[in-house]
Every structure is written in structure tokens, then in C-alpha cells.
Amino acid sequence: MAETNLQVLLRRRPKGEPVPEDFEIVETPVPEPKEGEVLVRAGYLSLDPYMRGRMAEAKSYAKPVELGAVMEGRTAGEVVASRAPGFAPGDTVAGGYGWQRFSVVKAAGLIKVDSQEAPLSANLGVLGMPGLTAWVGLEDIGTPKPGETMVVSAASGAVGQVVGQIGKLRGCKVIGIAGGPEKCRYVTEELGFDACLDHRGDLDAQLDAACPEGIDVYWENVGGAVQAAVFPRFRDFGRMVMCGVISQYNVAEGADSFGGAPGPNLGPVVRKRLRIQGFIVSDNGWPRYPAFRKQMLGWMAEGRMVWKEDVVQGLRNAPQAFIGLLKGRNFGKLVVQVD
Amino acid sequence: MAETNLQVLLRRRPKGEPVPEDFEIVETPVPEPKEGEVLVRAGYLSLDPYMRGRMAEAKSYAKPVELGAVMEGRTAGEVVASRAPGFAPGDTVAGGYGWQRFSVVKAAGLIKVDSQEAPLSANLGVLGMPGLTAWVGLEDIGTPKPGETMVVSAASGAVGQVVGQIGKLRGCKVIGIAGGPEKCRYVTEELGFDACLDHRGDLDAQLDAACPEGIDVYWENVGGAVQAAVFPRFRDFGRMVMCGVISQYNVAEGADSFGGAPGPNLGPVVRKRLRIQGFIVSDNGWPRYPAFRKQMLGWMAEGRMVWKEDVVQGLRNAPQAFIGLLKGRNFGKLVVQVD
Numbered sequence: 001m002a003e004t005n006l007q008v009l010l011r012r013r014p015k016g017e018p019v020p021e022d023f024e025i026v027e028t029p030v031p032e033p034k035e036g037e038v039l040v041r042a043g044y045l046s047l048d049p050y051m052r053g054r055m056a057e058a059k060s061y062a063k064p065v066e067l068g069a070v071m072e073g074r075t076a077g078e079v080v081a082s083r084a085p086g087f088a089p090g091d092t093v094a095g096g097y098g099w100q101r102f103s104v105v106k107a108a109g110l111i112k113v114d115s116q117e118a119p120l121s122a123n124l125g126v127l128g129m130p131g132l133t134a135w136v137g138l139e140d141i142g143t144p145k146p147g148e149t150m151v152v153s154a155a156s157g158a159v160g161q162v163v164g165q166i167g168k169l170r171g172c173k174v175i176g177i178a179g180g181p182e183k184c185r186y187v188t189e190e191l192g193f194d195a196c197l198d199h200r201g202d203l204d205a206q207l208d209a210a211c212p213e214g215i216d217v218y219w220e221n222v223g224g225a226v227q228a229a230v231f232p233r234f235r236d237f238g239r240m241v242m243c244g245v246i247s248q249y250n251v252a253e254g255a256d257s258f259g260g261a262p263g264p265n266l267g268p269v270v271r272k273r274l275r276i277q278g279f280i281v282s283d284n285g286w287p288r289y290p291a292f293r294k295q296m297l298g299w300m301a302e303g304r305m306v307w308k309e310d311v312v313q314g315l316r317n318a319p320q321a322f323i324g325l326l327k328g329r330n331f332g333k334l335v336v337q338v339d
Numbered sequence: 340m341a342e343t344n345l346q347v348l349l350r351r352r353p354k355g356e357p358v359p360e361d362f363e364i365v366e367t368p369v370p371e372p373k374e375g376e377v378l379v380r381a382g383y384l385s386l387d388p389y390m391r392g393r394m395a396e397a398k399s400y401a402k403p404v405e406l407g408a409v410m411e412g413r414t415a416g417e418v419v420a421s422r423a424p425g426f427a428p429g430d431t432v433a434g435g436y437g438w439q440r441f442s443v444v445k446a447a448g449l450i451k452v453d454s455q456e457a458p459l460s461a462n463l464g465v466l467g468m469p470g471l472t473a474w475v476g477l478e479d480i481g482t483p484k485p486g487e488t489m490v491v492s493a494a495s496g497a498v499g500q501v502v503g504q505i506g507k508l509r510g511c512k513v514i515g516i517a518g519g520p521e522k523c524r525y526v527t528e529e530l531g532f533d534a535c536l537d538h539r540g541d542l543d544a545q546l547d548a549a550c551p552e553g554i555d556v557y558w559e560n561v562g563g564a565v566q567a568a569v570f571p572r573f574r575d576f577g578r579m580v581m582c583g584v585i586s587q588y589n590v591a592e593g594a595d596s597f598g599g600a601p602g603p604n605l606g607p608v609v610r611k612r613l614r615i616q617g618f619i620v621s622d623n624g625w626p627r628y629p630a631f632r633k634q635m636l637g638w639m640a641e642g643r644m645v646w647k648e649d650v651v652q653g654l655r656n657a658p659q660a661f662i663g664l665l666k667g668r669n670f671g672k673l674v675v676q677v678d
Contacts (some may be wrong), residue, residue, distance in 0.1 A: 053610075275614070278613055
């Protein structure tokens with residue numbers, strides 16, 4: 001077979017916003033699996049904001065991608081060759097590695113998925129890392145209770161859409177925040193949030209109107225001005241689940257510095273007994289994946305969990321799509337259909 | 340008996356720092372207990388920073404003291420008359436109410452204390468609300484583990500001195516922060532902290548030297564510049580136990596506004612998986628008082644828990660002592676010996 005591998009490499013570390021020249025697209029030979037490994041052909045590649053951190057030199061919670069190495073990412077696809085028990089050519093799997101057509105991965109990192117249960121790409125979103133992130137963050141930190149008010153930033157994004165739907169399933173009043181009327185319409189009409197506020201408008205006034213009673217749970221995907229508007233509205237015993245601060249990832253010094261802009265005065269944390277907590281799903285999330293998947297598939301089968309994907313065609317378009325993701329240009333979970 | 344009650348009332352709400360004219364000292368008749376109540380003569384009155392919040396009009400986690408009412412506080416003293424089973428004249432008790440010589444309180448709020456076990460005044464400090472605050476905050480939020488580095492602000496204060504000693508008992512390296520060489524010497528030599536930093540000096544340089552490995556647990560009593568110096572030094576999975584922000588209590592608008600000064604950028608909360616949490620001991624602390632008291636008495640008997648009190652003579656001096664407390668002029672747990 002004359003096929004080649006197609007790969008997107010990190011050519012240089014971005015200064016501020018990534019540009020296409022920070023990436024390099026190359027064709028290379030298809031790798032071969034060793035004992036215990038599996039060769040996966042990607043059907044879809046997941047693009048996620050955390051990847052901006054891996055492009056920076058500074059050590060964050062995970063090592064940076066080395067210059068000249070393939071960009072980090074997860075794919076879902078099909079087994080082409082296997083030297084590991086339990087995987088055979090034709091199996092559909094999640095857990096392929098990198099912005100590339102073919103990857104060789106250890107069997108331990110692969111999950112066999114049933115293409116009858118859900119579309120392959122869903123394993124990168126609602127059933128994948130973003131969905132697990134939503135589930136774990138709410139279970140461990142957000143702990144939403146019936147009748148509480150939850151606010152979700154980046155509400156139409158990969159994580160936000162799942163967070164808000166779980167909030168509704170838990171009996172909360174759920175307010176989304178998104179960019180523009182189209183996303184907001186989707187958040188209320190399709191995802192079933194109680195309201196969605198456009199952060200391009202006067203967020204203070206919209207929050208006053210949407211949740212005059214205050215906020216019990218805030219899911220933070222964004223930081224910056226959205227955080228500043230939400231923070232003073234916490235009720236006693238409010239929880240701020242810090243999943244990401246995408247507005248800060250493109251600061252000049254790279255994702256690790258998170259900019260110098262100050263945050264809220266923390267005095268009210270005492271008076272209101274707030275809990276502000278960050279988490280990374282890879283710390284303790286994956287051992288809980290089977291329980292998560294079972295619950296999500298149940299909700300999906302009942303029609304109580306819907307999702308939206310933004311599918312970009314072709315791996316060569318991944319850099320531009322990723323650049324757009326950091327600017328909020330995607331609409332729903334961003335995946336690349338790998339050619 | 341010709342005795343009268345001596346009371347300190349709230350005459351007016353302070354603007355910024357309280358001044359003596361905000362208080363009024365009056366003599367009134369000794370009150371009489373009704374059925375189920377006990378008349379307590381105070382031996383000691385506890386003065387604590389939270390009282391600044393009660394002087395402000397704004398609702399905080401508890402109702403403000405009304406103008407003309409006796410200032411809120413807890414006393415330890417002796418039962419003078421009782422109409423409640425279980426309490427008899429001569430019993431020593433903690434739980435008397437207010438800045439006053441005599442108080443009538445419901446029996447349910449009183450704790451009988453053994454004057455052989457500890458000095459009466461200790462029931463307002465190391466064995467009282469401040470000690471319980473330290474114990475609960477570390478148990479629920481700080482969760483110190485052997486080998487971790489703990490930083491304690493207001494280290495020689497009522498809560499801080501207990502926090503740091505528990506940290507040492509839990510196997511932590513403990514760094515105090517206090518104001519001036521005398522307090523710092525006490526913190527290291529008497530309380531046994533590993534180091535104590537003077538916040539009047541260059542706190543950044545001192546923190547660099549004292550904990551180059553970073554900080555796992557920060558006990559926040561202070562806010563402001565101390566918080567700003569500590570915050571960037573958190574290690575992954577660090578915990579910030581927010582007990583108070585005394586540097587902000589005297590802002591012009593009263594304790595509830597907590598000033599407008601911004602806080603730290605919260606981006607690192609995600610990357611480092613930090614937990615920032617506020618608490619108030621009265622939320623869930625008192626049901627655990629017996630377990631706390633037993634443990635503290637054990638440590639005290641073994642000489643592993645020491646404490647320092649700053650005893651002011653005479654109730655008429657309580658306003659000036661409280662004004663000094665908010666400026667850090669006390670040295671150790673501040674109590675008034677009630678005449």
C-alpha cells in the first residue's frame with residue numbers, strides 16, 4: 001500500500017496568537033507497531049484549547065511538545081495493524097495520538113468503541129476527554145444541587161455544552177455565556193439551558209436580569225472580563241470550577257504566564273465561604289471513564305444529552321482551525337476529519 | 340448586692356478604622372435569668388477581628404450589631420445564678436455573651452469548663468473559637484501532609500499560632516509571617532515554627548529563602564500584600580485556607596466591601612490545580628468541639644501546644660484594645676480581663 005503518514009509538527013513556539021507558520025505539515029512513512037502496540041488510522045482528530053499550553057516552552061502540568069515533534073492530540077479511528085491482544089484490524093478505537101493520519105500507540109492507552117453506540121467522532125467530545133472533564137469537574141468540585149443556579153462560560157463549546165446539560169439533569173437553573181446570537185440560540189433551543197448571555201453585550205446587565213438570585217456554581221472556561229462579571233455574584237457557599245482560562249492562553253509570553261492582569265479581590269471568599277478550585281481531567285479522570293461512559297450513553301439514548309460538532313475537513317486545515325478555536329470561532333466541539 | 344452591669348455598646352458605625360467614639364460605655368442593672376437561662380459574670384472577654392464586620396451595617400455572614408446594643412463577643416467566667424439544670428453558681432463556663440460584665444445566656448450555648456484542665460482565659464483562645472477555627476480549617480481545607488510546606492500569616496495571632504503548631508504536629512515544614520522581630524522570635528523560639536518572616540521587610544526575598552520548594556498550604560489571615568507575595572509560590576495541588584483578610588477590614592465602606600484592590604490572576608489555579616476556600620467556624624465547627632477539645636488538651640498536656648495571650652486589664656479598655664488588634668498591635672491572643 002502506497003499510503004504515507006501525514007503529520008502536523010510544531011515548527012516554532014508561538015509568540016501570542018499562533019500563526020500557520022508555527023506549524024509544519026510533512027509526509028512521512030507509515031510507522032510500524034512493535035510488540036504490545038497498535039497502528040491506528042485516524043478518522044477524527046480532536047482540537048482542544050489545552051494544546052496551546054503544549055506549544056509553549058514553559059513547563060505546565062504536562063511537558064511541552066518538542067520543536068519538530070508531532071503536535072499532541074487524541075484521535076478516534078480504526079485499527080490497521082495490531083501486535084497487542086484484544087485489538088484487531090477493523091476495530092474502532094479512541095486514543096490514537098497526535099495531529100497525524102497514522103499513529104502507533106500502546107494498547108493500554110486505547111479504548112475500543114462501539115460504532116453502533118455513537119458516531120466515531122463523539123468519542124472525542126461528549127463521550128471523550130471534554131465530556132469526562134465536564135462530568136469529573138461537576139462531581140468533584142461543582143456538586144450541583146436541585147434548585148441551584150449554574151453559570152457556564154463557553155457554553156456552546158466542547159466542555160460547556162456537556163456541563164450545562166448535566167446541570168439541567170441535576171435540577172439546576174442553568175445560564176450559559178457564549179459569543180454571538182447564533183451560539184446563544186443554540187444553547188437555549190437545542191441544549192435546553194434556561195438562558196444564554198452574549199458576552200459581546202453588557203454582561204453585567206444580562207447577569208442581573210438572568211440570575212438576580214446570584215450564582216451557586218460557575219464553570220470557568222474563559223477568565224478575563226467574563227470572570228470579573230460573574231465573581232461578585234456568587235451566593236454563599238458558591239463553587240467556581242476552574243477548567244480553563246482561554247482568554248489568557250495567547251498572552252505574549254505563552255500559555256504558562258497567564259498574563260499579568262489581576263483577578264478579583266478574594267475577600268468575599270471568606271465572607272461567602274466560596275470554593276475556587278482548578279483541576280485537570282488527566283489527574284484522576286480516566287479511571288472513572290467506564291462509569292462516565294455508561295451514564296452518558298444512557299442519557300444519550302434517552303435523548304437527554306445532545307451535542308454539536310464543528311467538523312473541519314482535512315488534516316492540512318488543522319492549524320487554521322486551531323487558531324480559530326482560540327478566538328472562539330468554532331461552534332461546538334471542534335474536530336478534524338482526517339483524510 | 341450593689342453590683343451593676345458594665346457594658347460596651349456600639350454607638351455608631353465606624354468609617355474606616357474604628358475610633359473610641361464609636362463605642363459607649365454604660366452601667367446598667369444586672370440582668371436576671373429566666374427559665375432555662377444562666378447569669379454569667381465574665382472573667383475574660385475575647386476580642387477578635389471578626390467583630391469589625393459586626394460593626395458595619397452591611398449584612399455579612401451574620402447580622403450586624405444594632406446601634407445602641409452591646410458589642411458582640413464571647414466571654415468565659417463564672418455562673419452567678421442559674422435557672423437551668425446542669426449549671427450552678429460557682430461553675431466555670433465559656434459562652435457568656437457580649438462586651439459586658441454580666442450576661443444572661445441560654446444554657447444550650449454554654450460550655451462548662453474545668454478550671455483544673457486549663458486557665459479560664461484559654462477557653463477563649465487555644466481551646467476556644469480561635470483554636471477550633473484552626474483545627475476545622477486545617478481538617479476540612481488545608482489537609483496538611485507530612486513533608487509539605489505550610490505558610491501561616493498573622494502567625495503569632497490567636498488562630499495563627501495554633502495553625503502552625505498543628506502543622507508541625509502533622510509533620511509539615513511551617514513558615515510563619517508576622518510583624519516585627521519580637522513576634523518572629525516568639526514564633527520560632529516558643530511556637531517552634533521552622534522560620535518566621537517579617538512582613539515589614541522584603542517578603543518576596545524572605546519567601547525565596549525560606550521556601551524555595553514552594554508552598555503547599557497557605558493559611559490566609561491577612562490578604563493584601565502578604566497574599567500577593569505568597570500566591571505565586573503555590574506548588575501543584577496547593578490549598579489556600581481563607582480564614583480572614585484583616586488588612587481589608589478597615590476600608591472606608593466597612594468590612595463588607597473588602598476594598599476594591601484586585602487580587603491575583605486566577606489562571607494558575609487551573610494549571611496548578613489549586614483550591615482556594617473560605618470558611619467560617621460557626622458553620623460546622625461547634626458540633627466538633629468535643630473532639631477538638633479532647634485533642635487539644637492532649638497536646639497541651641504533652642507540652643506540644645503552647646499559646647500566648649495578650650491580656651488587657653479592664654472592660655473600659657476594650658475599645659482601644661480592639662482598635663489596636665485591627666492594626667496588629669496585639670501580641671498573641673487578645674483577651675480583656677473583665678473587672
